[in-house]
Amino acid sequence: MTMGAPSIEPMTKESEILEQLKSAAPDAEALGLEIPPPVFQFMEGRIESYEPGKSLKASFPVKPEYNNPMHRMQGGMIAAAIDNTMGPLSLLITRGAAVTLSMNLDYVRGIPAGKRLHVTASVVSRSRTNLIMEAVASDDRGKMVARSTAQFQLFRMPTGK
Template sequence: MQDDLLVKIRESAGPNPAMELPPKIFKEMEGEFLEYIDGQSLTVRFPVKESYSNPFGFMQGGMIVAAIDNTLGPLSLLLLPPSITTYVNTKFIRPVKMAYEFIDVTGFAVERSPMRIDLRAEVKSPGGKLLATCTSSSAVMRRLRG
């Protein structure tokens, strides 16, 4: 799944020597593609690392948003030409505990046009509890369009 989906993402992105896929941060966060439902959703698993903890012993919000971005980015590439995020809004519902081995982030396509895509994401614990939600919009980069 991992390698097949990565090939599909690279093909969707088109030839662009400036794009590194997967990006360094995806590799650093050890993202693992779990499921792609064509044109609808992408689920990625991220380990919860001690180095991601905030002063209260929970996963720092910025790292949760990074996991979301590392899910919505590949999903957007599978749905449209390369785009950049123009809006992101994250709601934290429950803390991500350091005791969790991982979090699963699922990104969903909400609406798309030739120049824009709206996405949403859900972050869940290993037991399936909803931890955070996100809405996002991205605009297709004109100079990278074919």
């Protein structure tokens, strides 16, 4: 029998993960902050799972109005989906505010309307003031659509008092 660190099961119930997000910023409402943010809601994002301290998975419908001229999801919308997955993960990890300082994206293939874009964001490194994350966006078959690395600056969450 081997002894090791207890494993933490990933959370897969969206309502529980949203509660975790809201508890990470208890004064958000008093400060006028919306969690999840309006753009996440506009893009009809759905949180799929959260592995505490490690990763967050979300998915987004690929709508015709998100298309580029080649009838594939426009790169800026893919970037927004990735940022909309990394942002909530940063809140869950740090329990504080974070802003994106830089984001690098590599686009691999297009994804047509009618599909879902699946994004998995994970923590690479964390210091007192910075957080480095990476994300992979894939289609319904698991084929990579894009990958990203991003750096976030961390702040203390202001209080509503």
